[in-house]
Amino acid sequence: MTWFTGIVVFLLVWWTALFCILPIGARPDPEGDPAAGGWRGAPVAANLGWKVLATTALTVVIWVGIWFLVESDWLSFRSGWLALPSD
Template sequence: MGIISAIAVFFVIWWTVLFVVLPFGMRVPENEELRLGTQEGTPTNPRIGRMALITTLISIIVFVTYYVMTQVVGFGLDDIPSIIPGT
């Protein structure tokens, strides 16, 4: 795997993990806390930096697992048995 491919795979993993991690710990404001001009579902304290850090750490773990399984162990799509019988 080349460096460009590795960056592309990491980028896809990072965005996927971001959308999984983003809702964790979000709190929506109560009616009395709602400011004029904001929607009801707007989080009160989104902590985007913290979410990006958590996303990066989880993505590194997932990417290292992917890299070891595909490059070191040699596991690939051809190793997955066929689901359709008779093919």
């Protein structure tokens, strides 16, 4: 995996993990006053700092797993039963 491919895979996994982590711990505001800038159903405390850190930590673990899988011969399209037939 080249450095560019690694960055692209990291960003794709990061955004996917972020959307998985965002609903964790979100409690909607049952009252929500639109005049004060609130909206019924909007989270009371979003905790975005914690969620960004958790997303980054999860992404690093997943990315390292992807990197090992791509760099290993365990799942290879160059040799083994997944290899394309050579002409």
